[in-house]
Each structure stands twice: as structure tokens, then as C-alpha cells.
Amino acid sequence: MAAPDQHTTQEGERRSRLRQYQVQLLERMQAAQGGAVESxxxxxxxxxxxxxxxxxxxxxxxxxxxxxxxxxxxxxxxxxxxxxxxxxxxxxxxxxxxxxxxxxxxxxxxxxxxxxxxxxxxxxxxxxxxxxxxxxxxxxxxxxxxxxxxxxxxxxxxxxxxxxxxxxxxxxxxxxxxxxxx
Known part of the structure; x- marks a missing residue:
């Protein structure tokens, strides 16, 4: 039964990393768009x-x-x-x-x-x-x-x-x- 808990933990970590990556990507896109408007x-x-x-x-x-x-x-x-x-x-x-x-x-x-x-x-x-x-x-x-x-x-x-x-x-x-x- 330890395997399903480990899988759940790994899935949660993967989702957390994905969310963090999406937030970073969104911040970069917004920064790029802000710079694009100015330039x-x-x-x-x-x-x-x-x-x-x-x-x-x-x-x-x-x-x-x-x-x-x-x-x-x-x-x-x-x-x-x-x-x-x-x-x-x-x-x-x-x-x-x-x-x-x-x-x-x-x-x-x-x-x-x-x-x-x-x-x-x-x-x-x-x-x-x-x-x-x-x-x-x-x-x-x-x-x-x-x-x-x-x-x-x-x-x-x-x-x-x-x-x-x-x-x-x-x-x-x-x-x-x-x-x-x-």
C-alpha cells in the first residue's frame, strides 16, 4: 500500500512544479508584453x-x-x-x-x-x-x-x-x- 501513497506524492510534486513553471512563464510573458508596448x-x-x-x-x-x-x-x-x-x-x-x-x-x-x-x-x-x-x-x-x-x-x-x-x-x-x- 505504500506504492499508491508514493505515486500520489510524486503526482502532487509534479503538479506543484508544473504550477510553478506556469507562474514563471506567465510572469515572463507579462514582462515581455510590457516591454513590447514600450518598444x-x-x-x-x-x-x-x-x-x-x-x-x-x-x-x-x-x-x-x-x-x-x-x-x-x-x-x-x-x-x-x-x-x-x-x-x-x-x-x-x-x-x-x-x-x-x-x-x-x-x-x-x-x-x-x-x-x-x-x-x-x-x-x-x-x-x-x-x-x-x-x-x-x-x-x-x-x-x-x-x-x-x-x-x-x-x-x-x-x-x-x-x-x-x-x-x-x-x-x-x-x-x-x-x-x-x-
């Missing part, structure tokens, strides 16, 4: 064929692409639900939402979740995460008045690559984005 850094991702910039304060986590369970009677751009850290998260193909042909998810695909403060358990399917970009190092190409307000601000890098800055908070309030049913 104007954005998360650069490839959504479909679009190079996009995401405000780090609006991003929750970046997790590897995983199994997504389709939800019946939803629009094609709503890919379904994924289990992210034990919680159900809706997964959206933003390229499809914008009317682009969705490319297949390759080995570099990631799910980029919305920050918890946005109040929407959602993730965008990114074909690739491209790292961090400083807004100060990009040329401001202005606002596209024909585009929705959440994706209207455009930038260009030194190589001539166009970037669109997404405002996930505005996207999370857009009625069409919130209505995923057919």
Missing part, C-alpha cells in the same frame, strides 16, 4: 498569404497546430474547436474570413489565441509565426478606408513587404465575426 513591438504572423502584425497585449498564447473538431452548421472560415490548455477555443481561418483561399496548414502552423482580457475564447490559424517586428522600423503606409477598421492600418518593411496591423479587440466586437452559424 512598439508586434507579433508578426502569416495568415493565409497576408503578413500581419498583432499587438502583443491582445495575444494570449501561441500553441502548435492541433486537432480541431469541426462544428456542424458553421461558416467555412470557422474551423471548429480546439482544446487549448484544457479550455475549448474556437479556431478561425482569418484568410477564409476575408475571402481569400485558405492555404493548407503545414508543419509550421500555429494557433494564436486572443488575450483573455478580450473576453473571446478564440484563436487564429497562422500558417507561420514570423517573430517580432518594431513598428518604428516599418514605414507607415496609412489607413485603407475601404478595409474594416480592425485591419485598416498598413505598413511596409525595408524589403517592400506590405504588412497589415490587426486590432483583435475590434475584431472581437465585429458582429459578422461573432456570428459563425450558417
Amino acid at each position: 512598439g513591438r508586434e507579433l508578426a504572423v502569416l495568415l493565409g498569404a497576408r503578413h500581419c502584425l498583432l499587438d502583443l497585449t491582445q495575444v494570449g498564447e501561441i500553441v502548435p497546430h492541433q486537432a480541431i473538431t469541426p462544428v456542424p452548421l458553421t461558416l467555412p472560415w470557422y474551423l471548429g474547436l480546439a482544446n487549448v490548455r484544457g479550455g475549448l477555443t474556437g479556431v478561425v481561418d482569418l484568410a477564409g474570413y476575408l475571402g481569400d483561399a485558405p492555404p493548407p496548414a503545414g508543419p509550421e502552423a500555429r494557433l494564436v489565441t486572443f488575450a483573455p482580457g478580450l473576453g473571446l475564447p478564440c484563436a487564429l490559424l497562422a500558417q507561420r509565426v514570423l517573430g517580432l517586428r518594431r513598428l518604428a522600423e516599418l514605414r507607415d503606409d496609412g489607413v485603407d478606408l475601404a478595409a474594416p477598421p480592425w485591419c485598416a492600418h498598413h505598413y511596409v518593411d525595408d524589403a517592400g513587404q506590405p504588412w497589415v496591423r490587426l486590432d483583435l479587440a475590434q475584431l472581437a466586437r465585429e458582429p459578422r465575426f461573432l456570428h459563425v452559424g450558417r
Whole structure:
């Protein structure tokens, strides 16, 4: 009978270490986000064929692409639900939402979740995460008045690559984005 108690003790220690690691990771992410706001850094991702910039304060986590369970009677751009850290998260193909042909998810695909403060358990399917970009190092190409307000601000890098800055908070309030049913 000593074995089950030892197993329980080991399991408790493992959970304690995991909690401690999660707290440390959260502190690092918050520190990085705080520094990112001050330095104007954005998360650069490839959504479909679009190079996009995401405000780090609006991003929750970046997790590897995983199994997504389709939800019946939803629009094609709503890919379904994924289990992210034990919680159900809706997964959206933003390229499809914008009317682009969705490319297949390759080995570099990631799910980029919305920050918890946005109040929407959602993730965008990114074909690739491209790292961090400083807004100060990009040329401001202005606002596209024909585009929705959440994706209207455009930038260009030194190589001539166009970037669109997404405002996930505005996207999370857009009625069409919130209505995923057919």
C-alpha cells in the first residue's frame, strides 16, 4: 500500500512544479508584453498569404497546430474547436474570413489565441509565426478606408513587404465575426 501513497506524492510534486513553471512563464510573458508596448513591438504572423502584425497585449498564447473538431452548421472560415490548455477555443481561418483561399496548414502552423482580457475564447490559424517586428522600423503606409477598421492600418518593411496591423479587440466586437452559424 505504500506504492499508491508514493505515486500520489510524486503526482502532487509534479503538479506543484508544473504550477510553478506556469507562474514563471506567465510572469515572463507579462514582462515581455510590457516591454513590447514600450518598444512598439508586434507579433508578426502569416495568415493565409497576408503578413500581419498583432499587438502583443491582445495575444494570449501561441500553441502548435492541433486537432480541431469541426462544428456542424458553421461558416467555412470557422474551423471548429480546439482544446487549448484544457479550455475549448474556437479556431478561425482569418484568410477564409476575408475571402481569400485558405492555404493548407503545414508543419509550421500555429494557433494564436486572443488575450483573455478580450473576453473571446478564440484563436487564429497562422500558417507561420514570423517573430517580432518594431513598428518604428516599418514605414507607415496609412489607413485603407475601404478595409474594416480592425485591419485598416498598413505598413511596409525595408524589403517592400506590405504588412497589415490587426486590432483583435475590434475584431472581437465585429458582429459578422461573432456570428459563425450558417
